[in-house]
Amino acid sequence: MSELRFEDVTVRFGRTTAVDRVSLTVPVGTVVGLVGESGSGKSTLARAAVGLTEPESGAITLGGRPVPHRGARRPLQMVFQDPYSSLDPRMSIGDSIAEALPRDLDDVRGRRARRDEVARLLELVHLDPHRARDLPARLSGGQRQRVALARALAGRPEVVIADEITSALDVSIQGAVLNLVRELQAELGLSMLFISHNLAVVRYVASRVAVMQGGRIVEEGPTAQVLGAPEHDYTRELLAAAPGRKPS
Amino acid sequence: MASDHGRARRWRGVLTTPVGLTAAVLLVAVAVLTVLGPVLWGTSADAVDTRDVLATPSPEHWAGTDNLGRDILARTLVATRLSMVLAVCAITVAVAAGLLLGAAPYLLGGRAGRLVSAAVNVAVAFPGLLLALFFAVVFGVGATGAVMAVGLAGAPVFARLTQTLVAQVAGRDYVSAARVAGVGRLRILLRHVLPNIAEPLVVNATIGAGGALLAFSGLSFLGLGVQSPAYDWGRLLYDGISAIYVNPAAALAPGLAVLLAGLAFNLFGESVAKGFGVPVLVGAPELRSRGRAAAAAADAPTGTDGDPDEAADDVVLEVRDLEVVFPTATGTVRPVRGVSFDVRRGEAVGVVGESGSGKSLTALAVSRLVSEDGTVRAGRLRFLDQDLTAPDSPALRRMLGTSLAMVFQDPMTSFNPTRRIGRQLAEVATEHQGLGRAEALGRAVDRLDSVRIPDAGRRARQYPHEFSGGMRQRAMIGMGLMGTPSLVVADEPTTALDVTVQQQVLDLLAEIRAADDVALVLISHDVTVVAEVCDRVLVMYAGRIVEDVSAAGLATRAQHPYTRALVAAVPHMDTDLDQPLATIPGRPVDPAEVPAGCAYAARCPLADARCRAEDPPLVAAVDGSRVACWHAGEPLPDPVVRTAEDRTGLDALDADELVEAP
Numbered sequence: 001m002s003e004l005r006f007e008d009v010t011v012r013f014g015r016t017t018a019v020d021r022v023s024l025t026v027p028v029g030t031v032v033g034l035v036g037e038s039g040s041g042k043s044t045l046a047r048a049a050v051g052l053t054e055p056e057s058g059a060i061t062l063g064g065r066p067v068p069h070r071g072a073r074r075p076l077q078m079v080f081q082d083p084y085s086s087l088d089p090r091m092s093i094g095d096s097i098a099e100a101l102p103r104d105l106d107d108v109r110g111r112r113a114r115r116d117e118v119a120r121l122l123e124l125v126h127l128d129p130h131r132a133r134d135l136p137a138r139l140s141g142g143q144r145q146r147v148a149l150a151r152a153l154a155g156r157p158e159v160v161i162a163d164e165i166t167s168a169l170d171v172s173i174q175g176a177v178l179n180l181v182r183e184l185q186a187e188l189g190l191s192m193l194f195i196s197h198n199l200a201v202v203r204y205v206a207s208r209v210a211v212m213q214g215g216r217i218v219e220e221g222p223t224a225q226v227l228g229a230p231e232h233d234y235t236r237e238l239l240a241a242a243p244g245r246k247p248s
Numbered sequence: 249m250a251s252d253h254g255r256a257r258r259w260r261g262v263l264t265t266p267v268g269l270t271a272a273v274l275l276v277a278v279a280v281l282t283v284l285g286p287v288l289w290g291t292s293a294d295a296v297d298t299r300d301v302l303a304t305p306s307p308e309h310w311a312g313t314d315n316l317g318r319d320i321l322a323r324t325l326v327a328t329r330l331s332m333v334l335a336v337c338a339i340t341v342a343v344a345a346g347l348l349l350g351a352a353p354y355l356l357g358g359r360a361g362r363l364v365s366a367a368v369n370v371a372v373a374f375p376g377l378l379l380a381l382f383f384a385v386v387f388g389v390g391a392t393g394a395v396m397a398v399g400l401a402g403a404p405v406f407a408r409l410t411q412t413l414v415a416q417v418a419g420r421d422y423v424s425a426a427r428v429a430g431v432g433r434l435r436i437l438l439r440h441v442l443p444n445i446a447e448p449l450v451v452n453a454t455i456g457a458g459g460a461l462l463a464f465s466g467l468s469f470l471g472l473g474v475q476s477p478a479y480d481w482g483r484l485l486y487d488g489i490s491a492i493y494v495n496p497a498a499a500l501a502p503g504l505a506v507l508l509a510g511l512a513f514n515l516f517g518e519s520v521a522k523g524f525g526v527p528v529l530v531g532a533p534e535l536r537s538r539g540r541a542a543a544a545a546a547d548a549p550t551g552t553d554g555d556p557d558e559a560a561d562d563v564v565l566e567v568r569d570l571e572v573v574f575p576t577a578t579g580t581v582r583p584v585r586g587v588s589f590d591v592r593r594g595e596a597v598g599v600v601g602e603s604g605s606g607k608s609l610t611a612l613a614v615s616r617l618v619s620e621d622g623t624v625r626a627g628r629l630r631f632l633d634q635d636l637t638a639p640d641s642p643a644l645r646r647m648l649g650t651s652l653a654m655v656f657q658d659p660m661t662s663f664n665p666t667r668r669i670g671r672q673l674a675e676v677a678t679e680h681q682g683l684g685r686a687e688a689l690g691r692a693v694d695r696l697d698s699v700r701i702p703d704a705g706r707r708a709r710q711y712p713h714e715f716s717g718g719m720r721q722r723a724m725i726g727m728g729l730m731g732t733p734s735l736v737v738a739d740e741p742t743t744a745l746d747v748t749v750q751q752q753v754l755d756l757l758a759e760i761r762a763a764d765d766v767a768l769v770l771i772s773h774d775v776t777v778v779a780e781v782c783d784r785v786l787v788m789y790a791g792r793i794v795e796d797v798s799a800a801g802l803a804t805r806a807q808h809p810y811t812r813a814l815v816a817a818v819p820h821m822d823t824d825l826d827q828p829l830a831t832i833p834g835r836p837v838d839p840a841e842v843p844a845g846c847a848y849a850a851r852c853p854l855a856d857a858r859c860r861a862e863d864p865p866l867v868a869a870v871d872g873s874r875v876a877c878w879h880a881g882e883p884l885p886d887p888v889v890r891t892a893e894d895r896t897g898l899d900a901l902d903a904d905e906l907v908e909a910p
Contacts, residue, residue, distance in 0.1 A: 037746035050428045074430040086421035090443045096422075099439070100429035140835035148425070155429055170602040170836070171773060175817035175829035182828070197747060204819040204829070227821070241751040242821060243776040 002063025003028050004049070004076065004159045004191065009058035011044050018044040020215035021058070026159055031185055031192040033206030033223065035199060035238065041215040042195045046161045049193075050078045062158060073102060077157035081164040083144035087136040093147045094118045094132025100154040121150040125180060142173030146180060153184070159191045166201060174201070181205050199242045203227055211235045257577045261523045268519035274512035281328040293322040304495050311497040314487060323484060324501045331480040331509070334395055334473075335461040341399025342460065343453050346406020354414050354441070355433055365411055371404035379404075380463055384472045394473040398463045402456055409452055413445035451521045458513030465506045481506045564734050564767045565591040565614065569627035572609045572618055576840065583839040584609050585791040588627075588866070591735065594765035596758075598778030598799065600814065601788035602836045607771045610788070611739050614769070615654050616640075632734055649680040653728020655721065657740040662724055663712040669723055670696070670708025676730040691730065699726040699756055718749035722756060729760065735767045736760065742777065754781055775802070775818055787811045790837040790847035793866055796874035805873070807880035810848050846878070854879040 004026040011019040019041040026032045036042050047053040049060050051069030060067050067076050077100075080086040087096055097118050119129035125146040136144055145165055152160050162181070166174040182205055184190055196202050202209055203223055210220040211234065219232040230236045262268040286293075297317030305312050311321040349368055353361035371379075379401035387393030417423060418441060426436050467473035468482025469489075476483070481502040488499035572584040584606040591597050599607045613624045616636060629636040634647055656662045663672060673692035677683040683691065689708070696704035699722040712720060721741060728736055738757065742750035758781060760766055772778050778785055779799045787795040787808065795808040806812050816830035823829070834851040837843070846864055849855040859878055866876040875881075 037748065052424055052427065071430065074428060076428075078425070078428045080421040080425060082421060086425050088422045088426075088440050088444070091439070099426060099431055143835075151425065151429065171775060171818050172602055172814060172832040172836075175819070176831040178819065179828045179831065199747075200819045200821050200823065203821060204823055204825065237748055239821075241748040243747075243750070243754075243774065243780050 002075075002158050004067075004193065005059075005061045006045065006049070007059045007061070009045065009048060009060060010056045011041070011048050011053055012056050017215055019048065019055070022212075022215070022217055024210055024217060024220065026191050026193050027208075028191055029185075029189045030208060031181075031190075031194050031206045033202035033209040034193060034195045034212060035197060035202050035209060036212035037197060037238075040212045042212050043163055045212075046078060046163050046193065046195055049161060050074075050076055074155050075158040076161065077152035077155050077159075078161040078163060079145070079148050079152045079165050082168045083141050083148055083165075084136075084168070086148050087144055089136055092133045092135055093139065094122075096136075096147065097121055097132075097151045097154050100151045102156060117154070121154055122147075124153065124184070125150045140173065141169050142176055145169060145173075145177050149177075149180065149184070153188075159193065161193045161195070163195045164197070167196065167198065178204055199227065199238060211238065258523050261577070262519050265519055265523070267515055268523065271512055271515035271519055274508060275516050278328065278332065278509050278512055281325060282332045283329075285325045285328045289319075289322040289325050292319050293326040294318065302491055302494055305497050311501040312495040314498065315491070320484070320488070320495075320498050320501055323479065324481065324505050327480050327484055327502065328505065328509075330474065330478065331461060331464065331482075331505075334391060334464050334480060335457055337395045338398035338460040338464060339402065339453055339457045341395060342402030342456060343406050343449070345400060345403035346408075347410055347449075349403065349407035350410025351414055351437055351441075353411060354418055354437060357433075368404055368407045368411065372408050374404075376401045376405070376459075377463065377466065380467060381472070384467060389472055389475065391474050391478065394464060394467045397472075398460050398467065401463070402460060406449075406452070406456070410445070410449065413448060414441055417441045417444050448521075451517050453517075454520065455514055455517035458510040458517070461513065462506065462510050481509075562593040563590045564593050564595075564632060565769070566628055566630045567610075567614065567626065568629070569625075570610065570613055570629060571625045572606070572613055573623045573625070575621060578840075581839045582842075583791050584613065585842070587788075587791075587793055589786055589793065589796065591767045591769060593734070594761060594767055595784065596761060596768040596770060596782040598782035598785040599769065599771045599788060600773065600775055600778050600785060602773065604790075604836050604839060605788040606791040606839070607788045608739050611654075611737050611769060611771050615652060615737055616648065617654070646680045649676060650731030651734045653725070653731070653733040653736045655724050655728060655736065655738040655741045657743050660712065660717070660720060663720065665712050668709055668711055669715065673708070673723070673727045673730055676727060680731065692726075695726040695729050696723060698729065699723065700752075701726070716749075718745055718752060721745060721749075721753050725753070725756060725760070732764070733766055735769065737769045737771075739771045740773070741770070743772070743774075750777070757781065775814055776820060779803070787814070790842055791839060792847070792876065793874070794848065794876045796866070798871075798873065801873070807873075807875040808877045809852050809854050809879070809884060812884065846876075853885050854882055 006022050006024045009019055009022045010017065022041070022045060024032070024034075024045075034042050034045070044053060048055045049067060051067070062075055068074065087093065091099075094115075098114050101114055101117055115132075118132055122129045122132060127143060127146055127150070131139075136147070139147065148165070165181075166177050169177060178201065181192070181194070185192060185205075194202065194206050206223050208221065209223045209226045210217050211226065211232065212218070213234045219226055219230065219235050226235060227239065230239060263272055295318060297313065299317065300309075300313055301315050301317045303309055303313040303317070309319045309321065311319075311324070314320055314323070349364060352364045355361075356364065380397045383397035383400050384393055387396045414437075423436055423440055426440055431439075464473060465480070465482035465485065468480050469486045471486065474480045474483045479487075484502035485499055485506070488495075488502060492499050567590070568588045570584055570587040571582055573580050573582050583604070587606070587610055589597070599610065601607045609618065609622075612618045613626075613629070614631070614636070616624075618624050624637065626637055632647070632651055634644060636644075638644060663669065670689055670692045673695060674685065674688035677688035677691050678685065681688075693704045693708045696708055701707050701719060701722055707715070707719075715723060725736070736757065741757070742753050745753060754777065757768060757770070761768055768782070770778060770781055779802045782799045785795075785797055785799050785802055786793050787797070787810065789810050795806060795811045797806050797811065802811070803815055806815060810832075813830055813832045817832060819829055832851055837847045843850065843860070845858075845860040845862055846852070846855070849859040852859065856878075862878075864876045864878045866874050868874045
């Protein structure tokens, strides 16, 4: 396990600066929540970390070394927002997970070892291993999101980035996915960068929180401190707007 | 399995259209001829009869004979095989070359990729036949040369198509996910991209085969294709045309063959494209007009749902036994199954439920916006004493246009992107209130100002894309305020917005309510938002209202196990961090497969045999709340839901305060 660090990362698209000199650390075995509104640069930061976007300057390191974006071994994995578009509709969920398994699984027992590993991962996310041959269309949104989590875990990642993984789900299902995230974190000691616009959700899963606005991180610290005694005006504004706690 | 089923249904859909069926029959006939033609008529086609050259049609030779006395009809039938084989070869070459060129930009990426796509774009600009003639000269005269010519001439179009389709799929999350998992580009192309673009490619290849057939016949006709003694339809046409004044049938027979085969490919491709692109509704029952359907339903005795008593005076909207029915391949589905509720003047009613619970359709039915193929039935559906099930009339439209405001989820798609915001608002006033253009525009600016759009005069002259999401949503509300609405129906108005903007929009809705005593129906999946804004909450499950409870009582006094689970499943800022969140096992009910008995029984910890057999009616309690459950209010087994009791303190307080806040 190693620590994910963003150091002075800047991402630009043309003339707009999406991420502006961001430094952030995801310590080993912790879940760091990243909150902010759309356009604040949360997702861009995540995409830069996994190599889907090229940062203009700064460094993203894992255990002190740059995050590898080539080759079969990918120690940084990502779960996407929409479980309806993040699984190939023509590929069985078992195949989708198997695709992300490390290639070095024993070649002699190859097929069998892979099948067992897929079954183990499905069980880990509380899905019936017998469903490995099902197509995504037969699964509910929450089940799909669990498959996406299993796929991310298949690559034996050191850090997982979860980008708004519950915002496309019905509330009845969101709870199950959040429980699973906490459970996996406790069981596997997983490090996670958990991106969400929902403060209550972040509060529930993350031990540290970073607040992003306009491409910059404006406040960062332990969850209880940031949400309990916010220092930055923007954090206070976000807290005030969270539904269900309207000051009268 | 599910998708196999869907595919079979779509194929059936394609084959039951008259055009699709004709095309399929033609195509099968051509295929049979391709296989059997030379076997059956091979000898008669080659039988030389020098006594009977260039004969006109006769009982022995239906289309006459050629200059060697061979039967032209037999030759046309025999030529099917060569014509088809060549056309299929040509289209194969075209698709293969097109796939290579089209996928190259994705595989190469960067500058090399851009170069290939630029080259393809240039090649697309040349007319296909010109390219074919050019290649025919390059490859030399003969069948092989012609196949390459027609094939390569068709390649740019397929390359372009592939390129577009690949770019579309490559942007999907599952491709990103595969990249993050370390899968190489070639593997991604083969495993994720190609299978997902196969359908449109095959359809276009089928249509392309018709084109190739035509092009090939053209080349043969010009003498650049098949050479004697081999013959295809084009060659026969070439031979026949010289004798057209002696025997027109000699040219017409192969011409007709080209026409029919080409049509078969084209029409088949077209109808498959149509069938797979647009969902085909098969076996649709005859749709009755809305008015009559509603009248029929009104005659039936009502009262399956615990009816609130006869409408009081201040009721703005009265809904009794509302049903929405859609035709499907296998019959009908009823996504809304008998919904009854009232909305009083100035009251805010929230409708919550999971996706597919029928909450949005209920709102659309109230605004008369259910799409054409759906049927709306209701025992009573009255808005301000007007019957909403009545047939469309100018008076009804005007009443709805000025008294009912609708706010949709996505403010981008609810405005016409090509017209200025101010004009679109003003249209409501010119259309329904008979105001002049200038006057209406003035009112539009005033309304934009009232929904707190800064510098409204300038903003009114801007286009929708120049507004931010929150501002567009406010402008949408402003449009509703052009009249003097008595009811605002808002369908997930803040789901696409950020939290701080969401708060502004909700505040705005609350202000409008307070100022003019406007009623609000707020549809949302977010229990917290609804509890904050509304007076009363209707909880929908599988097309029915399962509970009708005051917003203040949502957290503490909810009776239905589904409502209680919904409330407990949502983390809020005071959720106990040491406990897992409540979850609801299973998945929502598919409207096409609503089980007997209570629809929630399969997911309910309290369900027993009675729940699975009998659907509980919506029963009103003394305090006016309603619930549809055989076990309403019974304690829930622990791990599934720990709700009201352990959270009562804080929530009850919060909720009560909320109601009192204006």
